[in-house]
Amino acid sequence: MGRTREDKLLNPKPGSRIAAAREYGIDLTQIVENLRLTPAERIRRNDQAVNSILKFAEAMRRAKTAAKEIKLR
Amino acid sequence: MINLFEIARLLSQAGVEFVIVGGVAIRSHGGNYITEDLDICPSRTRDNLKRLAGVLAPLRPRPRGLLETLPFVFDWSTLQHGTNFTFATSMGDVDVLGEVKGIGNYDDLVKDSITVDLDGFPTHILSISGLIIAKEAAARPKDEAGLKVLYALRDSENDEE
Numbered sequence: 001m002g003r004t005r006e007d008k009l010l011n012p013k014p015g016s017r018i019a020a021a022r023e024y025g026i027d028l029t030q031i032v033e034n035l036r037l038t039p040a041e042r043i044r045r046n047d048q049a050v051n052s053i054l055k056f057a058e059a060m061r062r063a064k065t066a067a068k069e070i071k072l073r
Numbered sequence: 074m075i076n077l078f079e080i081a082r083l084l085s086q087a088g089v090e091f092v093i094v095g096g097v098a099i100r101s102h103g104g105n106y107i108t109e110d111l112d113i114c115p116s117r118t119r120d121n122l123k124r125l126a127g128v129l130a131p132l133r134p135r136p137r138g139l140l141e142t143l144p145f146v147f148d149w150s151t152l153q154h155g156t157n158f159t160f161a162t163s164m165g166d167v168d169v170l171g172e173v174k175g176i177g178n179y180d181d182l183v184k185d186s187i188t189v190d191l192d193g194f195p196t197h198i199l200s201i202s203g204l205i206i207a208k209e210a211a212a213r214p215k216d217e218a219g220l221k222v223l224y225a226l227r228d229s230e231n232d233e234e
Contacts, residue, residue, distance in 0.1 A: 008229045021225040026218065028225065030105035039101040039189035039198070043078040046100045049107045050075045050165075 006032050075165040077111040078191065080132070085194035089124045090116035092182040092197040094173055094207065096219070101189060101198045104222040110159075110166035115152075116179040117171065123149040125169070132162035175210025176203055201227045 009028045012018035022028050034042050077097055084091055096108025115125050126149040134147050137159045156171035172178045185203040188195045205223045208216045
């Protein structure tokens with residue numbers, strides 16, 4: 001019996017393209033987690049991730065603005 | 074708030090004929106790619122462009138990078154008179170592509186797509202092999218990581234790794 005998709009991703013054969021992806025720095029455990037979701041859930045997770053990143057970026061922008069104001073005082 | 078899922082769902086709900094390509098497509102296949110824009114290739118028939126414009130218009134689309142002070146009229150004829158558009162909308166960026174390098178237009182893409190369910194609305198998403206062809210044809214350095222993910226997704230599906 002062949003290996004499951006998850007097994008192939010979590011334990012890639014040396015020299016395979018999957019192994020190459022891991023060596024490149026792709027986190028294959030995240031892909032395994034994504035594959036357990038429906039396509040709709042995967043897109044929603046993307047939106048949540050983007051919105052979180054944008055919130056961080058906005059917090060950084062505010063922090064930099066506040067720091068500049070303190071320097072000016 | 075970015076809501077690419079809702080844009081795609083609204084398009085499908087309205088009966089727009091389109092194929093999702095790019096980052097959202099990679100994500101839909103299981104990739105851990107994070108993207109801020111929805112790339113779609115619609116059928117360019119007059120009726121379809123009217124349906125597409127009808128969904129996007131309430132989202133106040135404007136070409137990204139265009140000064141707010143410059144006038145811009147968005148309707149179906151705007152879409153008809155161009156091929157590729159990069160819009161900023163109230164729900165996130167939407168790129169409307171007339172064709173995809175390496176594959177072709179909507180009619181070519183839809184043959185190489187899978188259909189997924191977005192809250193009850195069937196939606197075409199370019200296949201993993203199609204995405205690989207498109208990314209390889211584009212040959213952009215920024216796609217290198219995405220291609221690695223796509224190869225891993227494809228090979229994990231196959232009997233041979």
